[in-house]
Amino acid sequence: MLQLDRVEKTYTYKGQQIFALRQVTLQLDHGNFVAVCGPSGCGKSTMLFAAGGLLRPDDGIVRIDETNLYVISADQRAQYRAIEIGFVFQQFHLVPYLNVLDNVLAASLALEGINRQMKVNLRDRALELIERFGLADRLSHVPSKLSTGERQRTALARALLNHPRLLLADEPTGNLDDENTEVVCQHLAEYADNGGMVLLATHDQRVASYADNIVQMSDGTIFADI
Numbered sequence: 001m002l003q004l005d006r007v008e009k010t011y012t013y014k015g016q017q018i019f020a021l022r023q024v025t026l027q028l029d030h031g032n033f034v035a036v037c038g039p040s041g042c043g044k045s046t047m048l049f050a051a052g053g054l055l056r057p058d059d060g061i062v063r064i065d066e067t068n069l070y071v072i073s074a075d076q077r078a079q080y081r082a083i084e085i086g087f088v089f090q091q092f093h094l095v096p097y098l099n100v101l102d103n104v105l106a107a108s109l110a111l112e113g114i115n116r117q118m119k120v121n122l123r124d125r126a127l128e129l130i131e132r133f134g135l136a137d138r139l140s141h142v143p144s145k146l147s148t149g150e151r152q153r154t155a156l157a158r159a160l161l162n163h164p165r166l167l168l169a170d171e172p173t174g175n176l177d178d179e180n181t182e183v184v185c186q187h188l189a190e191y192a193d194n195g196g197m198v199l200l201a202t203h204d205q206r207v208a209s210y211a212d213n214i215v216q217m218s219d220g221t222i223f224a225d226i
């Protein structure tokens with residue numbers, strides 16, 4: 001279960017305070033696919049960063065199953081993230097000098113104690129995801145030689161590689177055509193059906209319609225849970 005309990009985050013920039021998250025409380029069970037919708041700047045990415053162990057809230061608790069994410073050490077959190085959390089960033093964050101296959105496999109680099117058989121399995125899974133997302137003929141392309149949608153799908157394959165218990169996807173379909181949007185949304189829904197937790201941020205109501213629950217966000221506050 002992912003639990004956000006009264007999570008607060010205020011950014012201070014050039015002397016101005018921006019209340020990005022105000023007492024955000026949210027719960028996701030295994031098997032749940034939740035979409036967070038809301039206008040630009042309402043705090044969606046900030047909430048995903050906090051949920052993913054990437055941004056310490058000023059107040060409140062973030063818990064994934066029995067792990068209290070901001071109580072454990074930074075090293076423990078980094079290792080936990082590598083194993084249990086998949087993150088599709090709004091800006092992808094692919095490694096510019098690695099090709100598609102190696103970018104996907106990069107998700108396994110932080111894992112400790114990988115033996116040869118596990119390496120073979122990871123490679124097979126990477127190839128399966130790449131095929132599934134229509135990138136099989138782009139294996140050796142580096143990100144600068146990919147379209148934006150292809151980069152986005154590479155980032156999603158990377159996030160799914162380790163079968164994370166929590167997948168956080170920030171506008172994962174923002175640059176995709178209808179066909180690829182459907183492929184990605186169906187995959188996320190299936191991922192949740194198989195026991196994963198999926199929390200997705202989107203502006204797109206069509207994408208949100210694949211989720212079990214839609215959470216509306218405005219100005220740092222969750223104001224409706226449909």
Ligand SMILES: Nc1ncnc2c1ncn2[C@@H]1O[C@H](COP(=O)(O)OP(=O)(O)OP(=O)(O)O)[C@@H](O)[C@H]1O
Pocket residue numbers: 011012013018019020038039040041042043044045046047090
């Ligand atoms: N590092 C930062 N420093 C200062 N302010 C920030 C920072 N990051 C985000 N903000 C501000 O916090 C608010 C929430 O930003 P956030 O990126 O979470 O919004 P969002 O809902 O993801 O928007 P979008 O739909 O455009 O991606 C915005 O007003 C933004 O300007």
Ligand SMILES: [Mg+2]
Pocket residue numbers: 044045046090170
């Ligand atoms: Mg955002």
